[in-house]
Amino acid sequence: MRRVGIIGAGLIGSWHAARWQNLPVEFVGFYDHTPENAERAAQEFGVSTFNSLDALLTNVDLVDVCTPTSAHKEGVLAAAAAGKAVVCEKPIARHLKDAEEMIAACETAGVPLFIAHVVRFFPQYAKAKALQDTGELGRPGVLRTVRAGSFPRPDPDTWYNSFEEGGGVVMDLSIHDLDFARWLFGDVERVFARGLTFADESMRDHSLITLRFKNGAIGHIEGSWASPPGQFRTALEIAGEGTLLEWDSSDPSPFTVQVDAAKTGDEKIPGADNPLAEADDPYYLELKHVLESLDADEPFLISPHDGLMALKLSLAAIESIKTGQPVAVEGFTEEVTA
């Protein structure tokens, strides 16, 4: 049985851990730069902690990199050097050069690299893609997506609040929809965007991205860490020639509860939910896909190049926010100020 270890014992790390424990692997434990984080997670899941990256690498066959974005490179390069298969949380890296280096290292080492763009495994998005592929949606025309919530952490002392480390809402959140857009409509010709990324606002970011695809279709991607606290909203609209496909998480849900908090004394009752069977959980499906592809020696649904292109699109959008000009994706290079 494959032994799996997680680098980075944060929120995504524990989400993945819970799924690994339901899959046919031996989930051995965590490594984290901050040992207390690894300790806490290891206790929660009843697994080990490793006091160095090397210690983890010698004890696993597959590495799951769930660190903050800027540390993905370190984990993936180490895994490649150790010859271990890698799952890397999205975005692939903070900078294009890092991503290229990671992909090259994995290729040279012959190590499979999976970039965890989990939205492709959300059943409503997967269904939309399937409808597109089976020709039930007309010729691609206009794509609109929304991914909007409040700032993901309660205090400013987080890498989410650092453009240098996380790339803001475009790189962290909209990248989900940028990858989905490319999966659905193909490569993007140019990107134009406006947003708060350089507005010097703490714990708030927002952007509206406009896309032109190579096939002529156009698109609109909203990403927000500026919504009032409360429900996180996602929405999808695909207009084709003579067809329209719509989904919005704020539509009436299949399960809605309203309680009189004064009487129940319980604030934690979910307002609305979209419950799925365990086997249909997107994070479970994503990691199961990794195992099945490895077993069958088949390419992943998401190639390293897809991960790179999603990053490139988010960087192009950020460049456009900065310059106020459209940015052509082909030939786009990122200027990194050291």
Added chain:
Amino acid sequence: MSPRVGIISVAHMHALSYANALNTLGVGVAGVYDTDAARGAEMAERFGTRFFDELDTLLAEGLDAVIVCSENAKHRVHVEAAAGRVPHILCEKPIATTVEDAQAMIDVCKAAGSKLQIAFPVRFAPPVQRLKDLLKSGTLGRLISAKCTNHGRMPGGWFIDKEKAGGGAVIDHTVHVMDVLRWALGTEVTEVYAEVGHGLLHDTEIDDAGMLSFSLENGMYGTLDTSWSRPENYAIWGDVTLEILGERGLVRVDAFKQTLTLTSAPAHKTEWVGWGSDADLGLVQDFLEMIQTGREPSITGEDGLKALEVALAAYRSADIQKPVSLRTQEAA
């Protein structure tokens, strides 16, 4: 080794969904019997299995289980034929068209040592399972009412033949919701009043609309709309909704409302395309788990009978224009 599961009749369209589930779960279909040879053979071919024009020959195959999807009135004869020869039987809902038939099916299975499960897939819709968890937690306090619907399109075919189906919309839809309520609330229906409409919505003599008002042993009251009130070009086949009011809150479940809205000008329609977890798959998985672990059925023949009794009481109430009381489990 995976169990060998045969299908007795594909009169009910759920047979297709269950066969798909058997395929998905890697079990496959071990054979199909049907009185309609064309229909049965087509199904057998689709699932790469043998068609049997004699039930006896299928039952002689040494199967581990059968799924009975014949017309409602034939469930009894098919379950009786399988009892003792096949150890596990999954019977489509409603269990039968009369209490007498249902009781006979339960009795013959018990005597012959075959396990009988009734197909109530709505229990396996994740939003409905979430409802059960919430109700169990007591969060809503004392429960007051249950406002329910199970709408559908007019199915046509034998579904509108009283001899074969036992009734129309009321028997077709009452049993689903009554089963969910009994299961999620752990209570029984004590009284039913019903207004039933015949040919109200469609050109048919059978009941195509029904409004049940019921009371439950736990003190709740409720209503259920069973109507085939969704036109053919409606966005989806229908719904199962349950709105439970408690003294501390309200929960609303729309069990199959996990959909994308697809509008197509060429097709001249708007459709809700489902993306939620497959309840039929959950049902079949549960049935196979029973076979593999040797446990008792999660949905028993008695559950099927209890749900049927409510539907039959609704018809009787509509006839006499008075509430009809149902005997309770404890009184028996």
